[in-house]
Amino acid sequence: MPFPLPLRPLPAPRETVLSFLSRFATMNAAEMSDFSIDLGHQIRRFLDLETAALDCLAEAAGLEPAIRDELASWTGVPAGDVRMAFRGEAFVSRALRNPVMRGCPLCLQEDAQATPGHPERLMAMRGDWLLRSVNLCCHHHHPLVPLWEVAKPAERFDSVARLRDLAPRIMAGAFDRPCSAPTDYDLWLDMRLETGEDPTWLAGHGVYAVTTICALFGMALLQHRSPEASIGDRREAEAQAAGFAVLSQGETAFRQALRDLARSSGGTQIAPRQTFGKLYVALDDYLTDAAFDPFRTMLRDCILETWPVAAGERVLGEVLPARRLHNPRTASVGGSCIASVFWWYLRSFLSVLSSVRPVCVVVFHWP
Template sequence: MIDVAPLPLRTASVPRETAFSHMSRLAAANKVDLREFGFELGIPFQRILNGERDMIRILALLGGTDHECLQHWSGTKLEGRRHELCGEIYPAKTIRSPEIRGCPICLKQDASSSERSPEHSMAIRGHWLVPHVTICLAHEHPLVPLWRETQPFARYDTVTQFRSIAPAIVAGEFDREIRELTDFDKWLEARLVDGPGNGWLDLQLLIVTEN
C-alpha cells in the first residue's frame, strides 16, 4: 500500500490526460522545474514516461486523480522496443514519435475553463498519441501538429512546449477545417475506450510495423 498525500498545490487532470502531461502541469502548479519536481518526490520523469505502474500511482496520489485513467491513457514500455497503450501494442517509434499532435479546440477549452495560464491548463490526451487517430470526435476537428522535438525530456515537458504556442492556439491559428467523422473513426474510438469488440476488424491488431 502506497501512503502518499495529495499535494496542497495541484491541478485537476483532464479526461484522457497522459501522465507526462499531468506531471508537467503539476510541477508548474508548484512552481518547480519538472526535473527537480520528480527528483524531490521520488518519481523520476523517465519512469513516468516508461509508464511504470508504481510511479504513475504515486503521481496520481500526489495530484489527487485516478491512477487507472492515467495508466490507461499513458502507455507502458515493454521489452523489444514496444509500448502498450489503451490495451494495444505498438512499436516504440510510433507511440513515442518526435511529433506531438492535438486538437486545438480541446486545448482552447482547457485554457478557457481554467483560472491558470493557458500553458499550465492545456493537456495532452493519450489517444492523440495513437497514429491511427486523426480526428477529435468531440469537435470533428483534425488533429494538428503542435510541436516536434527529438529529445524526449523536452518533448514531453508540455508546459514548456505550450508556453511558446499557447497564444497562437487561443487565437485560432492552429484551427483547421472540420470534417465529417468516418465509421473507422468511430470504431477506433470505441476500441481504444472499451477494447476490441466481436467484429471481423476487431480480430486485427492495431500495429504499425517497423521498417
Template sequence: MTTPLPLAPDLQDRETAFSFISRLAAMNGVDTAGFCTDMGLPFSKVIDGKPDALARLADLSATDVEDLRRWSPRYLGNREHEFRGNRLHAKAIKESTVRGCPACLREDTEATPGRVEGGMYIRGHWLFRPVTLCLKHQHPLVPLWTEANVSRRYDASARLAEISPAISAGNLDKELRAPNPFDEWIEARLAGTPTESWLDQFDLYAAAHFCELLGRAIWAVRFPKWKKFGPERAWMSFEMGFRFATTGETTVRDTLMQLQETIGEPTDGPKKKYGALYDRLAFDLLGEAYAPFRELLRDHIASTWPLGPGDDLMGEPVLERKVHSVRTAARELGMDPRRLRKLLVDIGLVRPAETGRDDQWELFDARAAQPHLDRINTLVSAKDFQEALNMSRSQFELLRKEGHFPPAIDGGDHKPLWDVRAAHLHLESLLTGAEPIYVNMHGWDDIPTTAQSLKV
C-alpha cells in the first residue's frame, strides 16, 4: 500500500481529479508533469479518469477514491465520456476552452490566503457545455483559457497561476443574470435530483442539445441575425428551447408547426425552415440517444408537411404521401387550386379559403382523400360529358329528366360536374348479357339512333 504524502490539499466540492492532482503537485513544489512522472502516475490517465489512476491518486493523497470519481469525467473510448451517470461526446465535456466562475475562484483565494493560485480549483460541472451559469453567484461562466495541448489544458494550477492577477482584479467579471428554468434543470439533473420536466426521461446531453437546436430555430424567427450571437449568449438558445420542450411532446409539435407556418413558404422545405435543428438531427446526431427527438421531428414533418414521392425527408426518400395540401393536390391533378378547393370544400375535406389556411398549408389526409381525388380527376362539364359518351344534348337532357346521370358534384358557387367513369359503369350495367360488335352489320344501330327511332 502506498504511503500518503505528508503534504496534500483537501479535495474540494465538485473538484475534478486533474485539478486536484495539479494542486497536489503545486503544494509539493513541483510541476504537474514532473510530479506525475516521479509518482509513476501518468497525468493523461488522471485526465481520462481511469479507475486505476484515480485509485493511485487517492492513496497518495489519503482521499476517498469515490469522491475523486464523482465529478471527474471518465473516458470510455471513441471520443465518449461518462460523467455523472451520463454518456457524453467529447464536445460536450472536453472542449479546448476551459470555463469557470471568477467569483468562485476569488472565494478560493480568500479561503487560502498567501497561496493564491494553489487554492483555486476547477469544478466538474463547469466542463459540461450546457452549464453556462454559476448558480451560487449568478455569474456567467467565462472562458479562462484555451489550449489545444491536453496536458497543458488540464494543468489547472499552472494555468490558474497565469490568470490569477486578472481574476483578482475583476477583469474576467461579466454582468450577472438570474438563473432560468433551464439552468436549474441542468443543475438538478447533474445532482441526480428528478424534476417534473418531460425531458427527464431522455439522455441528459441529447435533451439539452435538442433544447439548444430548437431554441436556435425559434430565435431565427424572432431575431433574424441570431447566428451572430457569440458563445456568451449560448444560454439564450438553451433557455428558449427548454421553455417549449419541457412541458411535453404536444408543445414541441405546436412549436414546430408555428415555425413552419412563420418562416418562408412550404416549397422552401423543412431544412430551410428548421435550420440546424433539421440538419443536425438528419445527418449528424444519429446516435441512439437522439433517436426520440429524431423520430419526433420526422413524424411531425411527415404528418404536417405535403411531401410526396420524389421528396427527401431527413436524408431518406419519401416513398408514400401522407398529407396533401390544396396546392400539391392541384398540381398532381393538373387543376386550378381555386377550383379544386371549392370541390374539396363541398365534400368536407378542407375549409373555405375565407376561414382556412393558405392553399399551401391547407392540409388533408392523402390516403383518405384518394377516392375523392380519383373522382375529381374524372369530373367534366356537361358538354365534355356528352362528347365522352357520344350523346346529343337533347338526349342527355332527356336521360337526366328520367333520373339517369346525376352530376357527381352539384352545389356551391361552381357549375355541376359529371363523372365519366361512373357513367360508363352505368351503361355497362344496361348491357349485361349483351354481345358487343365492332363492325356495323345490316339491321344494327347504335343506342342513340335506336332510341330516336323508338321515341324513347
C-alpha cells in the first residue's frame, strides 16, 4: 500500500488519534479494525497508542510529526501504573477512559455542515471531551452530553460507526441542551489544556489533582450550604466552580475556607470525615500520589488545629505523636474534675465560649 494514501482527512482541532483513524478508515471504505490491519498493525496497538502504530498512521495520512504528536496528546498515552499522559500532564486512566462517550452536539453539527450527505465522515471527537472533569464546551457554551456507551474500546472509539446512526438525530437537535456561560473554572481548565498557561496559584499543581480537589471541596461547601440539594451534572459543575473560586485565590484562601467549614460544624456533624466528606476520603485514598500532598497537608493542618485528635491516631497518613488539643470531655478524663463541672467552669470564665457551642466542638490547649 503506497503512502501517503490519496484519500485522507484533515485532523480537526483537539481531535483524538482514534477519531482520526476512524474517519480515515471510512474515507477508504473500510471498518476501523480492518483498516488498522491494512496499515500493518492490530487495532489494539492503535488503542494503546504504540509509537510504531502512530508512526505508520502519520505516514499513511501524510502528517507531520508535530501534528501526529498533537493528536496523541489529545488522546491520552498510556504511561504505566494505570496512568496516562494527557496534554503534558499525568492523569489516572479512569479520568480519560470511560464506557460513556460524551460530546458537544453543536461542535458535531458544525463539523458536518460541509458534507450534509455523510455527516459522520466529518464529525470529529475532541480529546477534551474524554476528560471527566470537563463538563462544558467553551466554544459553544453547551454542556457535554452522553452520546453512546460501549464497553469494548475497539467499538467505543470507532466513532464513525457509532455516529453513522446518531448523526441524523444530532443534526436534528435531539441532543441539544440549554447553553450556559462558562464559569471561571471552565475557562481556566480549557486554557490550561489548550496552552498550558495558568495565571493562578494552581499553575504549580497538576491538573488532575486540582480538578479533583476543586470538585470535592466544592461539593463539601455546597453540602454545608444546602444539605438537601440533589446531586447531578449541574450540581457537579456548581461544585467545581465553587471549589475553584476558593483555590484559585491561593493557599491562604484555601486554608481559611477549610477552617471556616470546620468551625461551622455542629451537633453530630463534627467529625472531620463528616465535615469534609469525599474530600477527606479522596486525600486519604491517594496517600501514595505526591500530586495531592500539598492539599493533604493543608487539610491535615486544619484538622489538627480544630479537632482534639488523640496521640497515636492516624490523620491522612500521618500518626500524631502527641495530643495538641482537648475538649472538655477529653480534658476531664485526664484530670480530676467531671465533665459537667469542667464545662461549667469554661463557660463561666472563657469569653470565647459565650456563643454556647456544643461541648464536643469547643477545643483548647490543656497540659
